[in-house]
Amino acid sequence: MVSYKELGLVNTREMFAKAVKGGYAIPAFNFNNMEQLQAIIMAAAETKSPVILQVSKGARNYANSTLLRYMAEGAVAYAKELGWEHPQICLHLDHGDSFELCKDCVDMGFSSVMIDASSLPYEENIALSKKVADYAHQYDVTVEAELGVLAGVEDEVSSEESHYTRPEEVIDFSTRTGCDSLAISVGTSHGAYKFKPEQCTRDPKTGRLVPPPLAFDVLHEIEKKLPGFPIVLHGSSSVPQEYVDMCNQYGGNLPNAVGIPEEQLREAAKSAVCKINIDSDSRLAMTGAIRKYLAENPSHFDPRQYLKPAREEMKKMYIHKIVNVLGSNGKAE
Numbered sequence: 476m477v478s479y480k481e482l483g484l485v486n487t488r489e490m491f492a493k494a495v496k497g498g499y500a501i502p503a504f505n506f507n508n509m510e511q512l513q514a515i516i517m518a519a520a521e522t523k524s525p526v527i528l529q530v531s532k533g534a535r536n537y538a539n540s541t542l543l544r545y546m547a548e549g550a551v552a553y554a555k556e557l558g559w560e561h562p563q564i565c566l567h568l569d570h571g572d573s574f575e576l577c578k579d580c581v582d583m584g585f586s587s588v589m590i591d592a593s594s595l596p597y598e599e600n601i602a603l604s605k606k607v608a609d610y611a612h613q614y615d616v617t618v619e620a621e622l623g624v625l626a627g628v629e630d631e632v633s634s635e636e637s638h639y640t641r642p643e644e645v646i647d648f649s650t651r652t653g654c655d656s657l658a659i660s661v662g663t664s665h666g667a668y669k670f671k672p673e674q675c676t677r678d679p680k681t682g683r684l685v686p687p688p689l690a691f692d693v694l695h696e697i698e699k700k701l702p703g704f705p706i707v708l709h710g711s712s713s714v715p716q717e718y719v720d721m722c723n724q725y726g727g728n729l730p731n732a733v734g735i736p737e738e739q740l741r742e743a744a745k746s747a748v749c750k751i752n753i754d755s756d757s758r759l760a761m762t763g764a765i766r767k768y769l770a771e772n773p774s775h776f777d778p779r780q781y782l783k784p785a786r787e788e789m790k791k792m793y794i795h796k797i798v799n800v801l802g803s804n805g806k807a808e
């Protein structure tokens with residue numbers, strides 16, 4: 476048993492309370508490898524933004540769960556080395572799908588876990604989320620639960636059918652589970668293809684897809700039911716056109732990739748939404764930069780040569796999100 480407190484990590488309780496009050500949101504960035512982690516920590520340290528490092532089940536399978544945990548521990552030391560005196564870094568399990576997985580993460584030093592039982596019937600979702608919350612709270616680990624179903628694919632989590640969170644259920648759900656934050660479904664979805672072209676309109680000038688707006692009425696209804704309660708948005712990459720173009724220009728094939736417009740995320744960040752999950756944008760920035768580099772330098776084969784610009788591009792993207800979309804810069808001096 477390792478406590479996250481020994482690793483210098485923090486849970487989400489205080490950062491969420493401040494974010495809800497301050498009208499901004501904490502970035503939750505997924506990582507699977509060293510370059511992503513470096514870019515996240517460099518961006519957070521440079522902007523003095525609290526940050527949530529997210530590890531999904533897929534990331535644990537890809538990179539090894541023990542190694543990832545030590546990398547996060549190293550991230551705290553690295554942040555200090557970069558001159559961030561009091562780093563506020565949370566290590567969070569993204570989409571935990573069983574009690575055992577959540578318990579394993581609590582026991583190995585995670586400061587926050589998500590139990591995603593949103594695909595189960597309502598009462599079963601409550602029972603499993605409560606079981607995780609009861610266990611995690613013994614160690615002061617915070618718990619995110621989910622109500623409502625998001626469309627799209629994220630690692631092993633995928634769903635064809637989505638439905639919005641029902642505002643009439645949120646009080647009962649949060650009270651009975653004891654969760655610390657609630658992931659809701661209001662029109663975001665996982666992956667880089669968040670909407671089918673037939674769900675979108677086209678910008679007559681650029682010919683690009685314009686996605687349908689988020690269900691802000693549902694979000695505000697939920698906010699009214701749970702004043703001040705931390706709300707989480709999953710699947711909130713904006714799928715920047717410049718990275719999609721970069722991928723496509725240098726040999727990629729990502730037709731009709733579309734995300735959530737940043738102005739809508741900016742609006743959400745001002746509400747009770749205090750955690751915004753961004754994963755696909757990092758994947759796109761990295762892949763775009765690597766494709767471009769390798770296309771322009773066909774004789775290079777040292778991974779450091781193409782991973783360095785990829786890391787730079789991710790860092791630039793993370794800083795942009797922190798400063799221009801979430802507004803969390805300067806909140807962890």
Ligand SMILES: [Zn+2]
Pocket residue numbers: 570629665709710752
């Ligand atoms: Zn998610």
